[in-house]
Each structure stands twice: as structure tokens, then as C-alpha cells.
Amino acid sequence: GENVEQHPSTLSVQEGDSAVIKCTYSDSASNYFPWYKQELGKGPQLIIDIRSNVGEKKDQRIAVTLNKTAKHFSLHITETQPEDSAVYFCAASISNFGNEKLTFGTGTRLTIIP
């Protein structure tokens, strides 16, 4: 089955700096890669995703890149703010028309230092 590795497990950055979280996946058939943000005591929230036919996607301060050849994808957060502090999860799945099974990475605890 799919295996997703995520690094680093913890990350602290100064407010205003950029943060990068990296993930690798094992199954070359995976074609959907969402990122989730989980705040304390809440459920994971979908913040951005990328399909395998796209190399990069941006939404305001967050961007995701995908390298299918190397089987890795990354989340980039620019101009970080205190409210970006949370645990971030990457995931991978094979779209199968309702039978998607997301395999999650182990999470990155991001702390923004004011």
C-alpha cells in the first residue's frame, strides 16, 4: 500500500519568514495530494491540494509543488503569521471515483515565533 513520509516533524519560524514542509510518497499511481491544517482541538481542515497533472498551485500565501518523478511534494507558506501555528498533514491517494483512501503523513507541528 501507499506510504507517505513527512518532514520535519516540528518546525519553528520567525513571524514573516517562510516555512516549507516536505513529503514523499511510495505509490506512483497516487494522483491526488491534499494538505490539511489541524488546530488544537479541531478537525483537519483542507487548505490546498494538487492533482498529478499539475506541478505547482498557489493560493495567496500558500503554495504546493509536486515532483512526480521524484515522488515528492511540498507545502510552502510565505509571510508566516501567528495564526499559521498548527499541525500540518500531507496526504496522498489514488482517485477512484468514491473509493479514495487518503494515506496521511505523520504531521508537522509548525510554530510561528512572534
Next chain:
Amino acid sequence: DTAVSQTPKYLVTQMGNDKSIKCEQNLGHDTMYWYKQDSKKFLKIMFSYNNKELIINETVPNRFSPKSPDKAHLNLHINSLELGDSAVYFCASSYRTGLVYEQYFGPGTRLTVT
């Protein structure tokens, strides 16, 4: 509010008891899921239902039994609770966008077995 909701938010019970967690979504989604998040924050899928039909059934003890009375509800019943069942359980639902299904999570139910 349109959302995925779960009840209860907290559940404390003793070993050997039977308990249920309820999930409802008013997003009009066809597919619903149960995930388990352990103490190390690792998220793993347990079940998924599409239009009340069981689609994914991961390697989960048969003490766990999901039930979907209709498209908007997916309940999780757990028999003979064990200490190792202590975790946060998340319900999610998804809809199709293009070729993939974006998953949206509920707020979670923290189950503590003593």
C-alpha cells in the same frame, strides 16, 4: 451552518462497555468516512461509505461496526471497549470535484477508555 458534525465531542467510558459516536453532514456529499487519530497524531482511515454502501473497510477489529442509515449519517458503534481504543475519532465526508473527491472533516470525538 453547513458542516460535518459529530456527537459527542468527549466520551469517557470503562473497558468492556459499548458506545456509539454519531456523525451527520449537511453538505449533500455522497461519501462518508471514519478516521482514527492516535496519541501521536497519526491519522488512519477505518471505513468509508458511499451512498450507504460500505466501500473501504481497513483492518479494524470487528468490535467496530459502522452504520449508515442514510447518505447524511454515518455512525460508529464500538463493542467491548479496550484501553487501546482511546483516540480521537474523526468523521469526514467528500464530494467529487473533477476526478478527485475532496474530504472535509468533522471536529472529532475524543474517546477515553479507563
